[in-house]
Amino acid sequence: MPAPIAPVGEQRLLVIDDHALVRMGVRTLVAQQFAGHYAVEEAGSLEQGLALLAGAQGRIVLVLLDLQLPDAKGFAGLRILRRDHPEVPVVVLSGAQDLRIREEALRLGARAYICKSADAATVDTWVEVLRQHAAPRPDAAAAPMAPAGSPALRTAHGLGLSPRQVQVLELLLAGLDNQAIATETGLTLGTVKNCVSSIFLGFNVRSRAELLGMFPT
Structure with missing residues (x-):
């Protein structure tokens, strides 16, 4: 079932995956780790995801993209998203733990590549990826990023x-x-x-x- 429409101005994460259990898992994880910060939009196909992006008016701050969708196999969906919405970070979801696929996804512009696994280490990775690429970091601008001589x-x-x-x-x-x-x-x-x-x-x-x-x- 599609996600409820978020209130105007609320930032959103978009998960594009044809498996309802994966979408539900992302929604649960976001609710647990980032309660009150983000709404989760859901799409079961690339076409649905692109429609949501088109109507989001810039409020979608991260896309989680499955590589095997009914209307976009392999890297086709990633290429289209990077072409049409280059300002929106994309994290690739895959059932394959294949270094070559991972490297190609990153080369094509994905911010990260995570596997659909329920083990504890993978859940930690999901949380960290969301923190890096979606969660607000109010201290980031104030924190010194590097010593002057580096x-x-x-x-x-x-x-x-x-x-x-x-x-x-x-x-x-x-x-x-x-x-x-x-x-x-x-x-x-x-x-x-x-x-x-x-x-x-x-x-x-x-x-x-x-x-x-x-x-x-």
């Missing part, structure tokens, strides 16, 4: 990386691997991987070596 972090500020992503970037530049970053920060490994993917995408690199090569010590 070119890498000054660049991160210009790219609009979240404070959490900047924290992961600092540890990446210090030579820590994903597991060590997870231990250091208390994040799940899946969340760290999503942050690293977003950092690589922002800096237009494909590996740690390329990133480190941009900022030699």
Whole structure:
């Protein structure tokens, strides 16, 4: 069943997935973690999602997009959303834990790639992705994003990386691997991987070596 219409001015998240249970799960998660901040709009096809975006007047702040829709298979939906609504962040939902699919989704402009799994680590990843790309961060503008003498972090500020992503970037530049970053920060490994993917995408690199090569010590 489609989501109730949100009050005028209320920010919304849009989940485009043909599985009602997935849409219900997103709605429940948002209600638990972001109560009062967001309404959730639901679409069972790309056509329905595009119609909701067209009528939302800029109030949709994040789209969660399934890769296998009745009217858009593979990356077709992502390409259309990035072409027609480049200002709206898109997070890809997939049942496949395939690194090649993940990398292609990020290359095509997805902010993150998360699997449809009910395990605790994946739920933590969902929450962190929503916090990074949808939840308001009133302290972000006031918080110093980088020391004055750090070119890498000054660049991160210009790219609009979240404070959490900047924290992961600092540890990446210090030579820590994903597991060590997870231990250091208390994040799940899946969340760290999503942050690293977003950092690589922002800096237009494909590996740690390329990133480190941009900022030699």
